[in-house]
Amino acid sequence: MALKGNLRDFSTTQLLNLIHLARKTGALTIQVPSGVTSLFFREGKLVYAATSGQDGHLTSMLARAGRLTEEQARGIRQHAADRSDKELAMLLISAGYLSQRDIVDSVRRDILETVYGLFAWSDGLFHFEPNRLPSEDVITVSIDLENIILEGSRRMKEWERLKDELPDLNMALKFTDRPQTQLRNINLTVDEWRVISYINPRNSIKQIAQRIGMDEFQIRKLVYGLLQVGLVEIVEPEGLPPKQPPVTEMVSRSPAAKRSVIHKLINRIKRL
Amino acid sequence: MQTVKMVITGPFNAGKTEFIRSVSEIEVVSTERKITDTSSRIKKETTVAMDFGRITVDNDLVLYLFGTPGQKRFDFMWEILSEGMLGFIVLVDSTRPETFREARQILDVFRTYADTPYVVAANKQDLADAWPVEDLRIALKIHPGVKVLPCVATDKESVKKVLLELLYSILETVPE
Numbered sequence: 001m002a003l004k005g006n007l008r009d010f011s012t013t014q015l016l017n018l019i020h021l022a023r024k025t026g027a028l029t030i031q032v033p034s035g036v037t038s039l040f041f042r043e044g045k046l047v048y049a050a051t052s053g054q055d056g057h058l059t060s061m062l063a064r065a066g067r068l069t070e071e072q073a074r075g076i077r078q079h080a081a082d083r084s085d086k087e088l089a090m091l092l093i094s095a096g097y098l099s100q101r102d103i104v105d106s107v108r109r110d111i112l113e114t115v116y117g118l119f120a121w122s123d124g125l126f127h128f129e130p131n132r133l134p135s136e137d138v139i140t141v142s143i144d145l146e147n148i149i150l151e152g153s154r155r156m157k158e159w160e161r162l163k164d165e166l167p168d169l170n171m172a173l174k175f176t177d178r179p180q181t182q183l184r185n186i187n188l189t190v191d192e193w194r195v196i197s198y199i200n201p202r203n204s205i206k207q208i209a210q211r212i213g214m215d216e217f218q219i220r221k222l223v224y225g226l227l228q229v230g231l232v233e234i235v236e237p238e239g240l241p242p243k244q245p246p247v248t249e250m251v252s253r254s255p256a257a258k259r260s261v262i263h264k265l266i267n268r269i270k271r272l
Numbered sequence: 273m274q275t276v277k278m279v280i281t282g283p284f285n286a287g288k289t290e291f292i293r294s295v296s297e298i299e300v301v302s303t304e305r306k307i308t309d310t311s312s313r314i315k316k317e318t319t320v321a322m323d324f325g326r327i328t329v330d331n332d333l334v335l336y337l338f339g340t341p342g343q344k345r346f347d348f349m350w351e352i353l354s355e356g357m358l359g360f361i362v363l364v365d366s367t368r369p370e371t372f373r374e375a376r377q378i379l380d381v382f383r384t385y386a387d388t389p390y391v392v393a394a395n396k397q398d399l400a401d402a403w404p405v406e407d408l409r410i411a412l413k414i415h416p417g418v419k420v421l422p423c424v425a426t427d428k429e430s431v432k433k434v435l436l437e438l439l440y441s442i443l444e445t446v447p448e
Contacts, residue, residue, distance in 0.1 A: 005369035
């Protein structure tokens with residue numbers, strides 16, 4: 001089934017979060033005014049990115065990362081025009097020009113810059129194609145999406161949207177109990193750590209912000225990032241008076257009578 | 273005569289009227305009006321007050337199904353409709369991601385009205401553009417303990433399954 005839509009309705013951050021949580025494999029293509037970008041994922045991790053407005057040749061990536069000068073990149077490309085990125089990387093490593101680490105870091109940097117560039121766009125068609133992976137010739141890496149999601153949230157320009165996503169600062173936070181959350185692989189900023197230290201169902205988000213001197217916008221932005229990466233979830237603050245149950249005919253009945261009514265309803269609907 | 277009710281809510285054009293129509297034993301009492309604002313590009317008429325369907329269980333028990341008005345300017349009706357409900361169903365059009373955020377907001381509003389069980393029904397699953405149910409769960413940030421069910425609101429069997437799943441969820445909350 002299709003996974004497509006517009007960034008207006010489902011942001012890049014939300015898309016990456018979905019791919020991360022569902023551990024998807026495939027290609028996400030996003031069409032924004034600056035061009036078409038394809039992000040490739042294997043089991044929920046980003047492995048490659050390509051954008052129509054940018055030369056994706058390995059030598060260009062190495063030049064952008066400062067590992068080669070423009071002149072060196074041009075020269076290598078001319079002499080090794082028929083080589084794939086992987087073959088070229090092997091040649092550069094064998095010749096002692098660059099280490100494997102230099103190359104992997106440069107590719108990773110390029111992929112990250114491509115994906116971060118997408119966060120600036122709030123409008124653009126997207127489409128996810130399951131199981132489509134990049135060509136065998138290119139160098140792929142494996143990047144956890146948690147940190148990208150956090151960084152993407154930091155870069156999000158649509159401040160108003162934060163308010164939509166987190167409308168009520170009187171709610172509290174608790175650490176998610178989802179077992180796959182890998183706390184060790186997440187790099188938190190100092191401010192994020194400060195918020196984390198106050199996370200407790202007894203503290204409302206507003207109280208945390210007051211305690212550490214953040215304004216509403218700052219706390220919304222920070223909590224939004226933590227929510228998107230799946231570290232925390234929103235809960236009703238503890239210590240509030242319990243909600244009044246609705247006054248209904250059902251409530252006044254005994255549990256046995258309620259169960260009997262529900263069983264009757266089940267049987268009736270089955271017979272429809 | 274005892275009457276119980278369930279509420280079917282969700283964004284504009286999610287399929288609430290069709291959902292109730294598929295199982296109601298009476299012609300759905302629906303106050304539909306021609307649309308004059310931008311929503312008219314999506315459908316010609318919408319529910320301005322509420323849908324109202326009925327399933328008679330026996331001489332002593334009747335189930336009413338109430339559909340909330342689809343347009344936001346009628347949200348003042350929601351709290352009135354939710355009063356005394358057994359549970360509620362949030363219907364989402366799986367083909368329109370632009371409505372997912374609104375669906376989530378509606379769900380949050382209804383949860384504040386009453387602490388009753390609910391399920392999310394991913395409607396229009398028969399269409400090629402439908403988002404898969406598990407992707408919808410993530411997109412709408414639905415708690416793992418809440419059921420997100422595939423649904424085709426025009427198909428009676430599909431609607432029955434959603435209603436039954438809600439009833440099973442309600443049953444779990446009632447002590448033995």
